[in-house]
Amino acid sequence: MASKLKLDAIGLKILDLLQQDAEQQLAQIAEAVGLSSTPCWRRIQRLKESGVIRRQVALVDAQALNVGVTVFVSVRTATHTQEWFERFRATVQAIPEVVEFYRMSGDVDYLLRVVVPDIAAYDAVYKRLIAGTQLFDVSSSFAMEELKFTTALPLGYVR
Amino acid sequence: MASKLKLDAIGLKILDLLQQDAEQQLAQIAEAVGLSSTPCWRRIQRLKESGVIRRQVALVDAQALNVGVTVFVSVRTATHTQEWFERFRATVQAIPEVVEFYRMSGDVDYLLRVVVPDIAAYDAVYKRLIAGTQLFDVSSSFAMEELKFTTALPLGYVR
């Protein structure tokens, strides 16, 4: 779904508004970008169809769900086979506490962001991680405070 | 907005549905949780008012915005005054390429997730970071591949 839809100034403004707040009515967005509702609606449709807007979600308060602790987990591995990777990936994907998962360059092979209620719960996730695949080095860093978290991407680099 | 709204099984199911996809109609959600639309609507209202649902946003494709490169930046500092912190925080908050920003325990003091088009653009962000406040140690790790990214938090820990 990676499409090459050209994004003009109005399209960018629509994206900006929607990635800040997707609850506003079509009419408000239309007015904000200086369009009537029909063409604005069609633009939003195209943005969704082309995959530029991937989905629309509700962001839930982590405290309310009792997962206020964020842990970053750095993983090093000695095994670098395709088979091992697929297994590791499947293991990690299936753990709902893992909300982000990256393959890295440099000395760390993988980086995970995990959300849990406390350190004891993290230990359970840790055990699940190392149980899923063969041995590797794991190093955990705890976040004391979330200073910024946004799903809004910067719009300044659009070609 | 940190409220102690009790979350029952139906409330959790509503949250789960909405954090997967906030576009579905009220009627669909109501049917899925086995409620008629009025009580379901009231529950969602309460979840929003109490702050359990923080906001509703559109997730935009990073490739389409030409910010396909994720960099994790570890920051160490020698200065630990309140004044320095406030200045650093303000600097970082103002940089739109920084999408996540945590104060950490352990050897690293702060961890940032930065999204940019390429390494050259990252260098510009790096310069902006070190220009904002006094000297500190900065270490950058590049993500080669995003294996998982979700805004959906696990629901299994609700008390």
Add this chain to the structure above:
DNA sequence: GTTGAAAAACGCGGAGT
């Protein structure tokens, strides 16, 4: 807390400029 239905608002599409 639930239901069903009425009132209001909105999304969506067509025809025209």
Add this chain to the structure above:
DNA sequence: ACTCCGCGTTTTTCAAC
């Protein structure tokens, strides 16, 4: 490609169980 306008649906409110 946008504006205007109206139909059909959905949200939202209300009265009653």
